[in-house]
Amino acid sequence: LDRLGELDVVTDAALLVDDGRVIWSGPSAQADTEVQNYLGEATAHGVNDDDIVNGEVTSVSSLGDVEVIDLGGKAVIPGFVDSHNHLIFAGDRSEEFAARMAGQKYSAGGIATTVAATRAATETELEANLVHLLEQAKRQGTTTFEIKTGYGLTLDDEIQALEIINRHTNESTLIAAHVVPPEFKENPEGYVDLVIDEIIPAAAGKAKWIDVFCETGAFTEDQTRRIIDAGKAAGMIPRLHANQLTEGGALKLGAELGCASVDHATFASDEDLKILAEAGTVATLLPSIEFSTRQPYPDARRYVEAGVRLAIATDCNPGSGFSNSVPFAIAIGVRDMHFTVDQAVWAATAGGAHALQRTDVGHLGAGARADLAILDAPSFRHLAYRPGVQLVERVYSGGELIA
Numbered sequence: 001l002d003r004l005g006e007l008d009v010v011t012d013a014a015l016l017v018d019d020g021r022v023i024w025s026g027p028s029a030q031a032d033t034e035v036q037n038y039l040g041e042a043t044a045h046g047v048n049d050d051d052i053v054n055g056e057v058t059s060v061s062s063l064g065d066v067e068v069i070d071l072g073g074k075a076v077i078p079g080f081v082d083s084h085n086h087l088i089f090a091g092d093r094s095e096e097f098a099a100r101m102a103g104q105k106y107s108a109g110g111i112a113t114t115v116a117a118t119r120a121a122t123e124t125e126l127e128a129n130l131v132h133l134l135e136q137a138k139r140q141g142t143t144t145f146e147i148k149t150g151y152g153l154t155l156d157d158e159i160q161a162l163e164i165i166n167r168h169t170n171e172s173t174l175i176a177a178h179v180v181p182p183e184f185k186e187n188p189e190g191y192v193d194l195v196i197d198e199i200i201p202a203a204a205g206k207a208k209w210i211d212v213f214c215e216t217g218a219f220t221e222d223q224t225r226r227i228i229d230a231g232k233a234a235g236m237i238p239r240l241h242a243n244q245l246t247e248g249g250a251l252k253l254g255a256e257l258g259c260a261s262v263d264h265a266t267f268a269s270d271e272d273l274k275i276l277a278e279a280g281t282v283a284t285l286l287p288s289i290e291f292s293t294r295q296p297y298p299d300a301r302r303y304v305e306a307g308v309r310l311a312i313a314t315d316c317n318p319g320s321g322f323s324n325s326v327p328f329a330i331a332i333g334v335r336d337m338h339f340t341v342d343q344a345v346w347a348a349t350a351g352g353a354h355a356l357q358r359t360d361v362g363h364l365g366a367g368a369r370a371d372l373a374i375l376d377a378p379s380f381r382h383l384a385y386r387p388g389v390q391l392v393e394r395v396y397s398g399g400e401l402i403a
Protein backbone atom coordinates (compact mmCIF):
# COMPACT_ATOMS: atom_id res chain seq x y z
CA LEU A 1 0.00 0.00 0.00
CA ASP A 2 2.96 2.24 -0.43
CA ARG A 3 2.13 3.52 -3.87
CA LEU A 4 -0.84 5.51 -5.12
CA GLY A 5 -3.50 3.26 -6.55
CA GLU A 6 -1.83 0.05 -5.44
CA LEU A 7 -4.80 -1.63 -3.81
CA ASP A 8 -4.54 -5.08 -2.39
CA VAL A 9 -8.05 -6.25 -3.27
CA VAL A 10 -9.16 -9.62 -1.91
CA THR A 11 -12.35 -11.10 -3.32
CA ASP A 12 -14.34 -13.41 -1.06
CA ALA A 13 -12.40 -12.04 1.87
CA ALA A 14 -12.49 -12.36 5.63
CA LEU A 15 -11.11 -10.21 8.43
CA LEU A 16 -10.22 -11.35 11.92
CA VAL A 17 -10.52 -8.58 14.49
CA ASP A 18 -9.70 -8.60 18.17
CA ASP A 19 -9.34 -5.84 20.71
CA GLY A 20 -9.98 -3.15 18.09
CA ARG A 21 -7.24 -4.31 15.75
CA VAL A 22 -7.06 -6.34 12.55
CA ILE A 23 -5.37 -9.62 13.43
CA TRP A 24 -5.52 -11.11 9.97
CA SER A 25 -7.15 -10.37 6.61
CA GLY A 26 -7.20 -12.62 3.54
CA PRO A 27 -9.24 -15.13 1.55
CA SER A 28 -12.22 -16.43 3.53
CA ALA A 29 -11.28 -20.02 2.72
CA GLN A 30 -8.39 -19.54 5.15
CA ALA A 31 -10.40 -17.83 7.85
CA ASP A 32 -11.24 -20.83 10.01
CA THR A 33 -7.63 -21.88 10.19
CA GLU A 34 -6.56 -18.37 11.12
CA VAL A 35 -9.20 -18.18 13.83
CA GLN A 36 -8.15 -21.57 15.17
CA ASN A 37 -4.51 -20.49 15.23
CA TYR A 38 -5.38 -17.26 16.96
CA LEU A 39 -7.52 -19.06 19.47
CA GLY A 40 -4.86 -21.72 19.88
CA GLU A 41 -5.23 -21.78 23.58
CA ALA A 42 -8.98 -21.91 23.51
CA THR A 43 -8.85 -24.74 20.99
CA ALA A 44 -6.70 -26.66 23.38
CA HIS A 45 -9.59 -26.27 25.78
CA GLY A 46 -11.99 -27.96 23.40
CA VAL A 47 -13.32 -25.34 21.03
CA ASN A 48 -13.96 -26.58 17.49
CA ASP A 49 -15.35 -25.29 14.21
CA ASP A 50 -18.91 -25.77 15.34
CA ASP A 51 -18.57 -22.94 17.82
CA ILE A 52 -18.06 -20.43 15.02
CA VAL A 53 -21.21 -20.10 12.99
CA ASN A 54 -21.90 -17.64 10.19
CA GLY A 55 -23.97 -14.73 11.35
CA GLU A 56 -24.27 -15.79 14.96
CA VAL A 57 -22.55 -15.04 18.20
CA THR A 58 -21.27 -18.19 19.80
CA SER A 59 -19.50 -18.73 23.02
CA VAL A 60 -15.86 -19.74 23.13
CA SER A 61 -15.11 -21.03 26.58
CA SER A 62 -11.94 -19.37 27.80
CA LEU A 63 -11.73 -16.41 25.42
CA GLY A 64 -15.27 -15.12 25.58
CA ASP A 65 -17.40 -14.60 22.50
CA VAL A 66 -16.39 -14.95 18.88
CA GLU A 67 -18.79 -13.02 16.69
CA VAL A 68 -18.94 -14.01 13.05
CA ILE A 69 -20.52 -11.46 10.74
CA ASP A 70 -21.36 -12.61 7.23
CA LEU A 71 -21.48 -9.57 4.96
CA GLY A 72 -22.86 -11.49 2.02
CA GLY A 73 -20.37 -10.23 -0.56
CA LYS A 74 -20.51 -6.54 0.25
CA ALA A 75 -17.34 -4.52 -0.21
CA VAL A 76 -15.34 -3.70 2.92
CA ILE A 77 -12.84 -0.84 2.76
CA PRO A 78 -10.68 0.88 5.36
CA GLY A 79 -12.51 3.78 7.00
CA PHE A 80 -11.63 7.03 5.25
CA VAL A 81 -8.79 9.12 6.64
CA ASP A 82 -10.01 12.69 6.18
CA SER A 83 -6.78 14.58 6.73
CA HIS A 84 -8.08 18.16 6.32
CA ASN A 85 -11.11 19.68 8.09
CA HIS A 86 -12.20 22.98 9.63
CA LEU A 87 -15.04 21.88 11.91
CA ILE A 88 -14.85 24.35 14.82
CA PHE A 89 -17.07 27.20 13.73
CA ALA A 90 -20.49 28.75 14.04
CA GLY A 91 -22.69 30.44 11.47
CA ASP A 92 -23.66 29.78 7.90
CA ARG A 93 -22.35 31.08 4.58
CA SER A 94 -24.90 29.59 2.22
CA GLU A 95 -25.62 33.07 0.86
CA GLU A 96 -21.97 33.49 -0.04
CA PHE A 97 -22.14 30.11 -1.81
CA ALA A 98 -25.27 31.10 -3.72
CA ALA A 99 -23.66 34.40 -4.75
CA ARG A 100 -20.62 32.46 -5.97
CA MET A 101 -22.77 30.19 -8.08
CA ALA A 102 -24.23 33.39 -9.53
CA GLY A 103 -20.78 34.63 -10.53
CA GLN A 104 -18.99 36.05 -7.45
CA LYS A 105 -15.37 35.01 -6.97
CA TYR A 106 -14.15 33.13 -3.88
CA SER A 107 -11.61 34.98 -1.74
CA ALA A 108 -10.02 34.45 1.66
CA GLY A 109 -12.01 37.48 2.87
CA GLY A 110 -15.13 35.41 3.65
CA ILE A 111 -13.32 33.76 6.55
CA ALA A 112 -13.93 36.92 8.63
CA THR A 113 -17.70 36.24 8.55
CA THR A 114 -17.16 32.89 10.22
CA VAL A 115 -14.65 34.35 12.68
CA ALA A 116 -17.28 36.81 13.93
CA ALA A 117 -19.92 34.08 14.34
CA THR A 118 -17.43 31.72 16.01
CA ARG A 119 -16.28 34.31 18.54
CA ALA A 120 -19.91 34.97 19.44
CA ALA A 121 -20.68 31.28 20.05
CA THR A 122 -20.27 29.42 23.32
CA GLU A 123 -17.95 26.46 23.74
CA THR A 124 -21.00 24.22 24.09
CA GLU A 125 -22.45 25.47 20.81
CA LEU A 126 -19.16 24.98 18.97
CA GLU A 127 -18.79 21.46 20.30
CA ALA A 128 -22.38 20.55 19.45
CA ASN A 129 -21.84 21.74 15.87
CA LEU A 130 -18.63 19.70 15.69
CA VAL A 131 -20.34 16.56 16.99
CA HIS A 132 -23.17 16.97 14.50
CA LEU A 133 -20.70 17.24 11.60
CA LEU A 134 -18.66 14.30 12.86
CA GLU A 135 -21.77 12.12 13.07
CA GLN A 136 -22.64 12.98 9.47
CA ALA A 137 -19.12 12.21 8.30
CA LYS A 138 -19.05 8.89 10.13
CA ARG A 139 -22.17 7.86 8.25
CA GLN A 140 -20.19 8.63 5.08
CA GLY A 141 -17.43 6.24 6.16
CA THR A 142 -14.85 8.52 7.78
CA THR A 143 -13.10 7.06 10.81
CA THR A 144 -10.03 9.32 11.15
CA PHE A 145 -10.44 13.08 11.32
CA GLU A 146 -7.90 15.85 11.27
CA ILE A 147 -9.49 19.03 12.65
CA LYS A 148 -8.15 22.60 12.55
CA THR A 149 -8.69 25.70 14.62
CA GLY A 150 -8.64 28.98 12.67
CA TYR A 151 -11.97 30.73 13.19
CA GLY A 152 -11.18 32.13 16.64
CA LEU A 153 -7.96 34.05 15.95
CA THR A 154 -7.46 35.20 19.53
CA LEU A 155 -5.36 33.44 22.13
CA ASP A 156 -8.40 32.30 24.10
CA ASP A 157 -10.52 31.31 21.11
CA GLU A 158 -7.77 29.29 19.43
CA ILE A 159 -6.89 27.44 22.65
CA GLN A 160 -10.57 26.75 23.32
CA ALA A 161 -10.88 25.33 19.81
CA LEU A 162 -7.91 23.02 20.42
CA GLU A 163 -9.43 21.81 23.65
CA ILE A 164 -12.68 20.95 21.89
CA ILE A 165 -10.80 19.23 19.07
CA ASN A 166 -8.72 17.16 21.48
CA ARG A 167 -11.87 15.69 22.98
CA HIS A 168 -12.67 14.14 19.56
CA THR A 169 -9.41 13.37 17.72
CA ASN A 170 -5.65 13.14 18.17
CA GLU A 171 -5.14 14.89 14.85
CA SER A 172 -5.39 18.47 16.08
CA THR A 173 -4.05 21.38 14.04
CA LEU A 174 -3.35 24.94 15.10
CA ILE A 175 -4.01 27.33 12.22
CA ALA A 176 -4.15 30.60 14.11
CA ALA A 177 -2.53 31.95 10.92
CA HIS A 178 -5.66 31.40 8.86
CA VAL A 179 -6.24 35.08 8.03
CA VAL A 180 -5.30 38.32 9.77
CA PRO A 181 -8.30 39.11 11.99
CA PRO A 182 -10.11 42.44 11.50
CA GLU A 183 -8.69 44.08 14.64
CA PHE A 184 -5.16 43.66 13.16
CA LYS A 185 -6.11 44.87 9.68
CA GLU A 186 -3.74 47.83 9.90
CA ASN A 187 -1.06 45.84 11.69
CA PRO A 188 -0.71 42.32 10.23
CA GLU A 189 2.81 41.97 11.65
CA GLY A 190 1.32 42.58 15.08
CA TYR A 191 -0.90 39.54 14.56
CA VAL A 192 2.03 37.41 13.37
CA ASP A 193 3.82 38.41 16.60
CA LEU A 194 0.77 37.41 18.66
CA VAL A 195 0.69 34.02 16.94
CA ILE A 196 4.42 33.43 17.47
CA ASP A 197 4.83 34.93 20.95
CA GLU A 198 1.56 33.92 22.62
CA ILE A 199 -0.69 31.53 20.74
CA ILE A 200 1.91 28.96 19.66
CA PRO A 201 3.53 28.72 23.13
CA ALA A 202 0.09 28.28 24.72
CA ALA A 203 -0.82 25.62 22.15
CA ALA A 204 2.36 23.58 22.74
CA GLY A 205 1.35 20.07 23.78
CA LYS A 206 -2.22 20.69 22.63
CA ALA A 207 -1.69 20.65 18.84
CA LYS A 208 -0.03 17.86 16.86
CA TRP A 209 0.18 20.04 13.73
CA ILE A 210 0.95 23.64 12.81
CA ASP A 211 -0.64 25.00 9.63
CA VAL A 212 -0.61 28.38 7.84
CA PHE A 213 -2.77 29.67 4.97
CA CYS A 214 0.09 30.91 2.76
CA GLU A 215 -1.71 32.91 0.08
CA THR A 216 -2.37 36.37 -1.31
CA GLY A 217 -4.85 37.88 1.13
CA ALA A 218 -3.68 35.63 3.99
CA PHE A 219 0.00 35.20 5.01
CA THR A 220 3.17 35.90 3.03
CA GLU A 221 5.91 33.34 2.54
CA ASP A 222 8.15 35.17 4.99
CA GLN A 223 5.43 35.24 7.67
CA THR A 224 4.63 31.58 6.96
CA ARG A 225 8.25 30.57 7.44
CA ARG A 226 8.47 32.35 10.80
CA ILE A 227 5.20 30.89 12.06
CA ILE A 228 6.07 27.36 10.94
CA ASP A 229 9.50 27.61 12.55
CA ALA A 230 7.90 28.71 15.83
CA GLY A 231 5.41 25.83 15.64
CA LYS A 232 8.21 23.33 15.04
CA ALA A 233 10.15 24.75 17.98
CA ALA A 234 7.02 24.15 20.09
CA GLY A 235 6.92 20.49 19.00
CA MET A 236 4.31 20.67 16.24
CA ILE A 237 4.69 19.08 12.80
CA PRO A 238 4.09 21.42 9.85
CA ARG A 239 1.54 21.30 7.03
CA LEU A 240 0.40 24.15 4.78
CA HIS A 241 -2.52 25.56 2.86
CA ALA A 242 -0.56 26.13 -0.32
CA ASN A 243 -1.31 27.49 -3.81
CA GLN A 244 -5.08 27.36 -3.40
CA LEU A 245 -5.83 30.59 -5.23
CA THR A 246 -2.60 31.59 -6.96
CA GLU A 247 0.57 30.00 -8.26
CA GLY A 248 2.83 31.34 -5.51
CA GLY A 249 5.88 29.81 -3.87
CA ALA A 250 3.98 28.01 -1.09
CA LEU A 251 4.45 24.48 -2.44
CA LYS A 252 8.22 24.89 -2.66
CA LEU A 253 8.22 26.49 0.78
CA GLY A 254 6.21 23.58 2.19
CA ALA A 255 8.72 21.07 0.85
CA GLU A 256 11.60 23.11 2.19
CA LEU A 257 10.07 23.44 5.66
CA GLY A 258 9.55 19.68 5.90
CA CYS A 259 5.77 19.76 5.78
CA ALA A 260 4.06 16.39 6.02
CA SER A 261 1.55 17.65 3.49
CA VAL A 262 0.82 20.67 1.33
CA ASP A 263 -2.91 21.02 0.89
CA HIS A 264 -5.02 22.34 -1.99
CA ALA A 265 -2.00 22.52 -4.35
CA THR A 266 -4.50 23.67 -6.95
CA PHE A 267 -1.89 25.65 -8.87
CA ALA A 268 1.36 23.75 -9.29
CA SER A 269 4.14 24.25 -11.82
CA ASP A 270 6.18 21.35 -13.16
CA GLU A 271 9.03 22.59 -11.00
CA ASP A 272 6.79 22.60 -7.90
CA LEU A 273 5.81 19.00 -8.57
CA LYS A 274 9.42 17.94 -9.03
CA ILE A 275 10.35 19.52 -5.70
CA LEU A 276 7.44 17.88 -3.86
CA ALA A 277 8.32 14.49 -5.33
CA GLU A 278 11.96 14.84 -4.30
CA ALA A 279 11.07 15.96 -0.78
CA GLY A 280 8.46 13.19 -0.37
CA THR A 281 5.88 15.80 0.62
CA VAL A 282 2.28 14.63 0.25
CA ALA A 283 0.05 16.87 -1.87
CA THR A 284 -3.48 16.71 -0.51
CA LEU A 285 -5.99 17.54 -3.22
CA LEU A 286 -9.44 18.73 -2.16
CA PRO A 287 -11.95 18.03 -4.93
CA SER A 288 -15.02 19.43 -3.18
CA ILE A 289 -13.27 22.82 -2.79
CA GLU A 290 -12.81 23.32 -6.52
CA PHE A 291 -16.38 22.08 -6.90
CA SER A 292 -17.64 24.77 -4.53
CA THR A 293 -15.32 27.65 -5.47
CA ARG A 294 -15.39 27.06 -9.25
CA GLN A 295 -11.60 27.21 -9.26
CA PRO A 296 -10.09 25.03 -11.98
CA TYR A 297 -9.64 21.37 -11.00
CA PRO A 298 -5.97 20.33 -10.79
CA ASP A 299 -5.15 17.37 -13.03
CA ALA A 300 -4.02 14.51 -10.77
CA ARG A 301 -2.26 12.85 -13.72
CA ARG A 302 0.43 15.55 -13.69
CA TYR A 303 1.13 14.95 -10.00
CA VAL A 304 1.21 11.19 -10.50
CA GLU A 305 3.57 11.45 -13.48
CA ALA A 306 5.88 13.69 -11.47
CA GLY A 307 5.96 11.08 -8.69
CA VAL A 308 4.15 13.17 -6.07
CA ARG A 309 2.40 11.24 -3.33
CA LEU A 310 -1.28 12.23 -3.24
CA ALA A 311 -4.05 12.29 -0.67
CA ILE A 312 -7.70 13.28 -1.05
CA ALA A 313 -9.56 15.00 1.79
CA THR A 314 -12.80 16.97 2.13
CA ASP A 315 -11.55 20.25 3.69
CA CYS A 316 -15.02 20.56 5.15
CA ASN A 317 -15.52 24.22 6.15
CA PRO A 318 -18.39 26.71 5.96
CA GLY A 319 -16.79 28.86 3.24
CA SER A 320 -14.84 27.26 0.41
CA GLY A 321 -16.66 23.93 0.54
CA PHE A 322 -19.16 22.59 3.06
CA SER A 323 -19.10 18.89 2.23
CA ASN A 324 -17.90 16.32 4.76
CA SER A 325 -18.48 13.41 2.42
CA VAL A 326 -15.34 11.57 1.31
CA PRO A 327 -17.31 9.49 -1.24
CA PHE A 328 -18.37 12.78 -2.87
CA ALA A 329 -14.73 13.93 -2.96
CA ILE A 330 -13.70 10.59 -4.48
CA ALA A 331 -16.36 10.84 -7.18
CA ILE A 332 -15.25 14.34 -8.19
CA GLY A 333 -11.60 13.40 -7.90
CA VAL A 334 -12.21 10.65 -10.44
CA ARG A 335 -14.54 12.53 -12.74
CA ASP A 336 -12.89 15.95 -12.78
CA MET A 337 -9.34 15.54 -11.50
CA HIS A 338 -8.62 12.36 -13.47
CA PHE A 339 -7.66 10.13 -10.60
CA THR A 340 -8.30 6.50 -11.56
CA VAL A 341 -10.86 4.94 -9.24
CA ASP A 342 -8.15 2.87 -7.54
CA GLN A 343 -5.98 5.94 -7.05
CA ALA A 344 -8.82 7.99 -5.57
CA VAL A 345 -9.81 5.32 -3.06
CA TRP A 346 -6.16 4.85 -2.16
CA ALA A 347 -5.69 8.62 -1.77
CA ALA A 348 -8.66 8.90 0.62
CA THR A 349 -7.45 6.03 2.81
CA ALA A 350 -3.72 5.18 2.62
CA GLY A 351 -2.95 8.63 1.19
CA GLY A 352 -4.66 10.37 4.11
CA ALA A 353 -2.71 8.16 6.50
CA HIS A 354 0.56 9.22 4.84
CA ALA A 355 -0.50 12.87 5.11
CA LEU A 356 -1.03 12.38 8.84
CA GLN A 357 2.08 10.22 9.24
CA ARG A 358 -0.01 7.30 10.50
CA THR A 359 0.64 3.63 9.80
CA ASP A 360 -2.26 2.23 11.83
CA VAL A 361 -5.08 3.56 9.64
CA GLY A 362 -5.91 3.70 5.93
CA HIS A 363 -5.38 -0.03 5.34
CA LEU A 364 -6.67 -3.34 6.69
CA GLY A 365 -3.47 -5.31 7.06
CA ALA A 366 -2.54 -7.09 10.30
CA GLY A 367 -2.00 -4.58 13.08
CA ALA A 368 -4.20 -1.86 11.60
CA ARG A 369 -7.01 -0.36 13.62
CA ALA A 370 -10.26 -2.16 12.83
CA ASP A 371 -11.72 0.94 11.15
CA LEU A 372 -14.02 -0.37 8.43
CA ALA A 373 -16.66 0.93 6.08
CA ILE A 374 -19.09 -1.65 4.73
CA LEU A 375 -20.53 -0.64 1.37
CA ASP A 376 -23.93 -1.50 0.01
CA ALA A 377 -22.09 -2.40 -3.18
CA PRO A 378 -20.12 -5.34 -4.56
CA SER A 379 -17.00 -3.24 -5.19
CA PHE A 380 -15.21 -0.13 -3.92
CA ARG A 381 -15.50 1.15 -7.51
CA HIS A 382 -19.13 1.97 -6.87
CA LEU A 383 -17.99 4.90 -4.73
CA ALA A 384 -17.20 6.80 -7.94
CA TYR A 385 -19.60 4.94 -10.20
CA ARG A 386 -22.68 5.79 -8.12
CA PRO A 387 -22.14 9.39 -6.96
CA GLY A 388 -24.65 10.84 -4.55
CA VAL A 389 -25.90 7.44 -3.44
CA GLN A 390 -25.61 6.48 0.24
CA LEU A 391 -23.42 3.41 -0.25
CA VAL A 392 -21.82 3.39 3.19
CA GLU A 393 -24.02 1.03 5.11
CA ARG A 394 -22.16 0.39 8.33
CA VAL A 395 -19.00 1.78 9.92
CA TYR A 396 -16.70 0.33 12.58
CA SER A 397 -14.07 2.27 14.48
CA GLY A 398 -11.60 0.26 16.53
CA GLY A 399 -13.89 -2.74 16.03
CA GLU A 400 -16.94 -0.90 17.45
CA LEU A 401 -20.00 -0.16 15.34
CA ILE A 402 -20.24 3.64 15.15
CA ALA A 403 -22.64 4.21 12.25
Ligand code: NIG
Pocket residue numbers: 086108110111114213241244289315317318319320321
Ligand atom coordinates in the same frame (compact mmCIF):
# COMPACT_ATOMS: atom_id res chain seq x y z
O1 NIG B 1 -9.13 25.39 3.26
N1 NIG B 1 -8.18 28.36 2.51
C1 NIG B 1 -8.30 28.56 3.68
N2 NIG B 1 -9.15 28.01 4.51
C2 NIG B 1 -10.29 27.25 4.10
C3 NIG B 1 -11.45 28.09 3.73
C4 NIG B 1 -11.95 28.84 4.85
C5 NIG B 1 -13.19 29.63 4.58
O2 NIG B 1 -13.48 30.08 3.44
O3 NIG B 1 -13.89 29.82 5.58
C6 NIG B 1 -9.91 26.30 2.99
O4 NIG B 1 -10.38 26.43 1.86
Ligand code: FE
Pocket residue numbers: 084085086241315317
Ligand atom coordinates in the same frame (compact mmCIF):
# COMPACT_ATOMS: atom_id res chain seq x y z
FE1 FE C 1 -8.52 24.16 4.60
